[in-house]
Amino acid sequence: RKEVEQDPGPFNVPEGATVAFNCTYSNSASQSFFWYRQDCRKEPKLLMSVYSSGNEDGRFTAQLNRASQYISLLIRDSKLSDSATYLCVVTSNQAGTALIFGKGTTLSVSS
Amino acid sequence: GAVVSQHPSRVICKSGTSVKIECRSLDFQATTMFWYRQFPKQSLMLMATSNEGSKATYEQGVEKDKFLINHASLTLSTLTVTSAHPEDSSFYICSARREGVNTEAFFGQGTRLTVV
Numbered sequence: 661r662k663e664v665e666q667d668p669g670p671f672n673v674p675e676g677a678t679v680a681f682n683c684t685y686s687n688s689a690s691q692s693f694f695w696y697r698q699d700c701r702k703e704p705k706l707l708m709s710v711y712s713s714g715n716e717d718g719r720f721t722a723q724l725n726r727a728s729q730y731i732s733l734l735i736r737d738s739k740l741s742d743s744a745t746y747l748c749v750v751t752s753n754q755a756g757t758a759l760i761f762g763k764g765t766t767l768s769v770s771s
Numbered sequence: 772g773a774v775v776s777q778h779p780s781r782v783i784c785k786s787g788t789s790v791k792i793e794c795r796s797l798d799f800q801a802t803t804m805f806w807y808r809q810f811p812k813q814s815l816m817l818m819a820t821s822n823e824g825s826k827a828t829y830e831q832g833v834e835k836d837k838f839l840i841n842h843a844s845l846t847l848s849t850l851t852v853t854s855a856h857p858e859d860s861s862f863y864i865c866s867a868r869r870e871g872v873n874t875e876a877f878f879g880q881g882t883r884l885t886v887v
Contacts, residue, residue: 758817
């Protein structure tokens with residue numbers, strides 16, 4: 661089993677749609693969780709950290725279920741500029757240093 | 772502005788030559804930096820953890836003699852791809868995190884290596 665698994669893409673949605681991405685991780689010792697965004701041929705950039713209580717940042721909501729080792733990202737009112745690859749990221753060990761990336765889910769928002 | 776700077780952004784080299792990639796943390800000291808590789812339509816794969824003043828820790832399947840890592844200062848780590856072959860062509864990205872458990876990782880701009 662891969663350390664981080666994500667929904668296969670691509671997701672093609674119209675502007676204004678709500679879209680949800682799911683992710684599971686295998687290392688129960690992981691302590692930190694993130695969603696990163698990667699645009700084509702660019703480096704990843706942090707979208708948001710994911711906390712146990714769930715957290716929201718504008719149109720983006722992230723949730724974590726430690727018992728199920730499951731992370732989600734919800735994007736409401738999709739914009740054209742949301743088109744990118746979304747990477748589910750967890751830490752690799754108890755020291756919480758190296759980040760392990762999922763394969764990513766590609767989102768394409770069209771007008 | 773960039774917090775982590777990576778250079779060069781793009782390099783084309785002949786098979787059998789070596790290529791050095793630099794990664795610098797610009798406004799914080801990084802005792803640990805990370806090197807990733809990404810093939811087209813694949814995820815970022817951790818290659819190695821670079822430790823300032825000591826040997827790098829390589830992930831399983833990554834040849835330490837082929838991918839030489841040097842972390843001589845708290846702001847600079849280098850990755851040298853030795854005797855490069857076409858199959859080494861990939862997108863190499865470095866990363867550094869500030870101290871702490873839940874801190875953001877900053878990435879360099881990446882280096883697109885093409886070996887011909």
